[in-house]
Amino acid sequence: MIMLLENSNDSAWLANADRPLTGYERIFGTVGTPRSLRTRGAIEDVAALAGKGRLTVRDLQAQQFANRVPAAGLAVSDAAKACAALPGGTATGSAGTAVDVREACGVLAAWDRSMDTGSRGALLFDRFWRRLTATVPAAQLWKVPFSAADPVRTPHTLNTGAPGFATALADAVAELRAAGIALDSRLGEHQFVVRNGRHLPVHGGTESLGVWNKVEPVWSPASGGYPEVTTGSSYVQAVGWDGGRCPVARTLLTYSQSSNPDSPHFSDQTRLFSGERWVTSRFCEKDVLSAPGLRIVRVRER
Secondary structure, three states, X not given: OOOOOOOOOOOOOOOXXXXXXXXXXXXXXXXXXXXXXXXXXXXXXXXXXXXXXXXXXXXXXXXXXXXXOHXXXXXXXXXXXXXXXXXXXXXXXXXXXXXXXXXXXXXXXXXOOEOOOOOEOHHHHHHHHHHHHHHOOHHHHEEEOOOOOOOOOOXXXXXXXXXXXXXXXXXXXXXXHXXXXXXXXXXXXXXXXXXXXXXXXXXXEOHHHOOOOEEEEEEEHXXXXXXXXXXXXXXXXXXXXXXXXXXXXXXXEOOOOOOOOOOXXXXXXXXXXXXXXXXXXXXXXXXXXXXXXXXXXXXXXX
């Protein structure tokens, strides 16, 4: 039997959702309270991995960059339908101006529900979701409330009739248009980092979207959207054994190893992260000796 544990900077209560932990001090986290969407999504993903069985390092690598958006799975279909049902295809923004949102309805419906760099509609949903969750209280956001007896699947069913739903949609659409950003633009065109003058697309998403591959970008419409990432996935590893003596390890330092722009290591692993590629870490001598570009320096005492 495979048992997988996970913790997404949350309480220890559901580290193993099949055997919840209780009885610990409150300082270590709450019990029987709503979990973050990132925790809920991660528990679902870990359960799917456990069900697959016979996991490999490649499976772990694929999970890291799956970029699934749990919030979208719960909300985007209902949001797109409610959008399409708005009278005249318009919604009133927080400034009191009517905004034509008809294009947004189709973009949301067609979105692949991921935060891959090529995903169209991801940025629109991100900006809409941030506004919606900032203005609509958690108790009004969902039609089905949280249940401690079913903490991974509740709450659910987006309350599109909540005050603030149409406003959040109108504001998100107006915001992107004002910045000259197409509603169906690829995420990587507007979520990126700049290193030595080069734009490196960044995949992943913010905590409230529930994305496993968490990144927290800084919004700057004048600079093209999200032109920098401050926190999130940093040191990433996928490690396992294939029956041999040495571990199979793939690693990434997303912000690279040097803060010196003149260093060849200033952005090398950031480029790898952008392209969803990994570093092969070598532990056994034979693996080290077979590494491309190996340079051996022998130091002797005089």
